[in-house]
Amino acid sequence: MHNTYYSWGNFPPASQQIYPLRWRNKQLALPEPSLTVLPFGLGRSYGDVCLNDGGALLLTRELNRFIHFDNDNGLLRCEAGVSLAEILALGVPQGWFLPVTPGTQFVTVGGAIANDVHGKNHHCAGTFGRHVVQFELLRSDGERLLCSPTSNEQYYAATIGGLGLTGLITWAEIQLKRIYHRAMQMEAIKFANLEEFFEVSAQSDQYYDYTMAWVDCNSSGTELGRGIFFRGNHVKEEEIPKQWQLPLLNRLPPGLRTMPIHLPNFALNRWTVAAFNSFYYKRQKSKNINQLVDYEPFFYPLDAILEWKRLYGKRGFLQYQFVVPYTDHRVITEILQTIAQSGLSSFLAVLKTFGDLVSPGILSFPRPGVTLALDFPIKGAHTFELLERLDNMVSEAQGVVYPCKDARLSAHHFQIYYPQWHELAKYLDPRFSSSFWRRVTAK
Amino acid sequence: MRKMLIIGATSAIAQATAKLFAQQGDALFLVGRDADKLEAIAADLKVRGAAKVVYITLDLNEFAQHADLIEQAYTRLEGLDTVLIAHGVLDNQITGQQDYAKAEQTLRTNFLSVVSLLTLIANRLEKQHYGCIAVISSVAGDRGRQSNYIYGSAKGALSIFLQGLRNRLHSANVCVLTIKPGFVDTPMTVDFKKGLLWAKPETIAQGIYRAIQKRKNTVYLPWFWWFIMFIIRNIPEFIFKRMKL
Ligand SMILES: Cc1cc2nc3c(=O)[nH]c(=O)nc-3n(C[C@H](O)[C@H](O)[C@H](O)COP(=O)(O)OP(=O)(O)OC[C@H]3O[C@@H](n4cnc5c(N)ncnc54)[C@H](O)[C@@H]3O)c2cc1C
Numbered sequence: 258m259h260n261t262y263y264s265w266g267n268f269p270p271a272s273q274q275i276y277p278l279r280w281r282n283k284q285l286a287l288p289e290p291s292l293t294v295l296p297f298g299l300g301r302s303y304g305d306v307c308l309n310d311g312g313a314l315l316l317t318r319e320l321n322r323f324i325h326f327d328n329d330n331g332l333l334r335c336e337a338g339v340s341l342a343e344i345l346a347l348g349v350p351q352g353w354f355l356p357v358t359p360g361t362q363f364v365t366v367g368g369a370i371a372n373d374v375h376g377k378n379h380h381c382a383g384t385f386g387r388h389v390v391q392f393e394l395l396r397s398d399g400e401r402l403l404c405s406p407t408s409n410e411q412y413y414a415a416t417i418g419g420l421g422l423t424g425l426i427t428w429a430e431i432q433l434k435r436i437y438h439r440a441m442q443m444e445a446i447k448f449a450n451l452e453e454f455f456e457v458s459a460q461s462d463q464y465y466d467y468t469m470a471w472v473d474c475n476s477s478g479t480e481l482g483r484g485i486f487f488r489g490n491h492v493k494e495e496e497i498p499k500q501w502q503l504p505l506l507n508r509l510p511p512g513l514r515t516m517p518i519h520l521p522n523f524a525l526n527r528w529t530v531a532a533f534n535s536f537y538y539k540r541q542k543s544k545n546i547n548q549l550v551d552y553e554p555f556f557y558p559l560d561a562i563l564e565w566k567r568l569y570g571k572r573g574f575l576q577y578q579f580v581v582p583y584t585d586h587r588v589i590t591e592i593l594q595t596i597a598q599s600g601l602s603s604f605l606a607v608l609k610t611f612g613d614l615v616s617p618g619i620l621s622f623p624r625p626g627v628t629l630a631l632d633f634p635i636k637g638a639h640t641f642e643l644l645e646r647l648d649n650m651v652s653e654a655q656g657v658v659y660p661c662k663d664a665r666l667s668a669h670h671f672q673i674y675y676p677q678w679h680e681l682a683k684y685l686d687p688r689f690s691s692s693f694w695r696r697v698t699a700k
Numbered sequence: 701m702r703k704m705l706i707i708g709a710t711s712a713i714a715q716a717t718a719k720l721f722a723q724q725g726d727a728l729f730l731v732g733r734d735a736d737k738l739e740a741i742a743a744d745l746k747v748r749g750a751a752k753v754v755y756i757t758l759d760l761n762e763f764a765q766h767a768d769l770i771e772q773a774y775t776r777l778e779g780l781d782t783v784l785i786a787h788g789v790l791d792n793q794i795t796g797q798q799d800y801a802k803a804e805q806t807l808r809t810n811f812l813s814v815v816s817l818l819t820l821i822a823n824r825l826e827k828q829h830y831g832c833i834a835v836i837s838s839v840a841g842d843r844g845r846q847s848n849y850i851y852g853s854a855k856g857a858l859s860i861f862l863q864g865l866r867n868r869l870h871s872a873n874v875c876v877l878t879i880k881p882g883f884v885d886t887p888m889t890v891d892f893k894k895g896l897l898w899a900k901p902e903t904i905a906q907g908i909y910r911a912i913q914k915r916k917n918t919v920y921l922p923w924f925w926w927f928i929m930f931i932i933r934n935i936p937e938f939i940f941k942r943m944k945l
């Protein structure tokens with residue numbers, strides 16, 4: 258069956274055959290040899306790492322069974338199509354949380370491994386891949402490789418962050434993290450500029466497991482780089498307020514669900530975005546908000562508006578995320594200036610410092626430095642030109658761009674960012690390919 | 701805690717339903733014909749909280765084995781109070797039209813095997829004076845249409861059988877639930893073009909779970925199929941026979 262599947266950014270469109278997978282222990286049904294295949298989880302990648310135009314997609318979402326859960330040690334083995342939301346639904350009531358989670362819980366374990374995703378705790382936990390104890394890789398010739406840091410190590414390193422190109426991950430074993438309650442102790446702090454951001458960030462990373470900031474990318478001049486810094490911890494055993502202690506972990510005390518700040522739903526043009534940005538920033542009157550919130554709004558504010566991307570309309574949007582080594586904030590300042598001047602402003606800009614815990618994947622994106630993620634509604638050639646300009650700035654600063662968010666990177670820039678792509682190429686499955694890979698490895 | 705027998709446990713709808721009962725800590729006995737699939741399902745249900753999961757493999761067209769199957773379920777679960785029958789095949793209508801042997805196969809799997817199983821199950825539940833029998837029939841059994849009347853007649857016969865059984869077992873305090881799903885996106889229907897009327901197995905499972913809890917008689921799933929079938933059933937035959945359905 259032919260079908261149009263989109264990634265999260267609604268761009269680019271791609272047409273491919275669809276193969277739903279249902280059983281991890283059965284042979285892989287493949288299309289005719291002329292067609293390549295690519296695993297597709299929940300399609301939460303923004304660009305085309307999860308698309309395979311003219312080929313076939315292996316839909317993994319029905320591979321959503323748990324296999325084993327060692328409740329004493331938090332070791333979970335599950336099929337690769339299980340979503341992080343499903344893991345939380347199982348784990349949280351028993352006191353176990355994801356070791357690392359991206360900004361949405363609607364991603365699959367396979368997708369989280371293949372993009373080696375990161376979360377707000379990168380500075381103390383590293384990437385998702387670091388917590389993957391082992392997994393099974395099914396190759397198109399039927400071979401099944403058990404991969405871990407000590408078995409088929411090369412395939413382990415190639416598949417983590419391997420963009421689905423080394424074969425199908427059928428199941429994985431993940432080390433979960435102990436928690437005592439579903440609530441989070443969280444603080445929101447206003448900062449006036451980038452200098453302040455780096456100050457707060459440096460203080461916070463030591464004491465808070467989760468940190469990130471929202472940055473206003475419409476302001477310029479002295480207000481450039483103003484924003485709100487969020488930091489938080491899972492509540493500790495002794496901090497759980499009395500009235501919450503009884504029904505334990507999974508009961509939501511009244512009022513806990515709301516976030517202090519909500520995202521509005523209005524159409525996005527330059528003016529509304531600007532209005533939104535200053536609204537968002539001004540809304541927070543005091544310098545500091547400190548309160549308990551449930552983990553869901555804390556980690557997944559956007560999941561509450563499931564289809565928020567529709568705000569961007571049919572044309573779709575691009576996301577651009579990069580990391581640059583942290584020496585000073587000159588590069589970030591210049592990039593923010595470039596964006597503010599372009600008027601192609603983005604809705605969300607998220608700023609965070611990455612720690613120095615090594616990512617296990619050959620092609621993993623996270624590395625020590627500062628990362629910024631921005632959305633751009635597609636407004637024709639202007640948008641693409643701007644991002645090309647940003648690529649020049651990022652590559653000059655020895656930074657890299659995140660493939661999982663990308664839909665337009667040139668082969669030239671990709672190969673500057675990831676010279677190790679040749680190394681990954683050795684472990685690719687000959688039947689697997691993606692729209693992204695064909696684009697960025699083109700001569 | 702329920703002691704539940706699920707026949708045709710590898711069906712997509714049955715799997716989704718089993719998850720809901722597992723989360724309640726019920727004990728489950730699964731029957732299917734593929735051990736690899738059953739192994740994967742059983743492990744999942746255990747993690748989700750089932751008190752116990754046991755499975756056996758059996759081709760349900762081996763009627764001679766049915767008595768043993770029911771016996772084993774009783775022994776392994778130490779009793780039985782809930783049964784879900786979900787197996788079925790949707791064979792090609794044209795092939796069945798041309799070859800009676802094929803049509804007979806459809807009738808055996810979708811109707812006769814269920815009758816054989818229900819005869820054994822009903823007699824035991826009737827004696828013990830409690831229990832619930834849920835069987836997946838189909839909206840296709842509500843009226844014969846040229847595009848799938850062989851499958852439809854098997855399901856239609858099944859629905860009537862269940863009606864009679866419900867009537868009989870009512871006084872024994874045993875409920876009989878007829879489940880009539882509309883279009884569901886499962887392996888049975890992979891080759892169909894999906895549209896607005898299509899539901900996910902998880903949605904159907906929720907409906908089955910609730911109907912069993914509430915000891916309902918017949919449910920259309922999702923609910924709007926009740927409405928669609930009401931109309932379909934009431935089109936006069938002289939018009940209906942001219943329609944391309
Ligand atoms: C609102 C939002 C917030 C986000 N926040 C973050 C964030 O904070 N940090 C971050 O790192 N990312 C973030 N992301 C991106 C998201 O975490 C990744 O794109 C993730 O990989 C998506 O998983 P998926 O299951 O949807 O996979 P898909 O997008 O469907 O696929 C992603 C890749 O995984 C491969 N793949 C999927 N399953 C398998 C398998 N079984 N075997 C082998 N390969 C497989 C695919 O081929 C593809 O290359 C965010 C996305 C959204 C929409």
Ligand SMILES: NC(=O)c1ccc[n+]([C@@H]2O[C@H](COP(=O)([O-])OP(=O)(O)OC[C@H]3O[C@@H](n4cnc5c(N)ncnc54)[C@H](OP(=O)(O)O)[C@@H]3O)[C@@H](O)[C@H]2O)c1
Nearest residue numbers: 710711712713759760761786787788838881883884886888
């Ligand atoms: N999908 C729909 O649109 C729809 C609509 C109305 C009603 N229904 C009914 O819903 C029920 C479940 O179907 P489904 O949609 O979940 O499809 P499914 O996943 O294909 O399930 C059908 C199941 O029946 C099993 N089965 C068939 N013949 C068998 C035999 N001889 N012995 C043992 N098992 C046998 C199959 O086993 P294997 O896994 O080993 O093949 C499979 O698990 C069926 O009764 C079907 O008629 C479906």
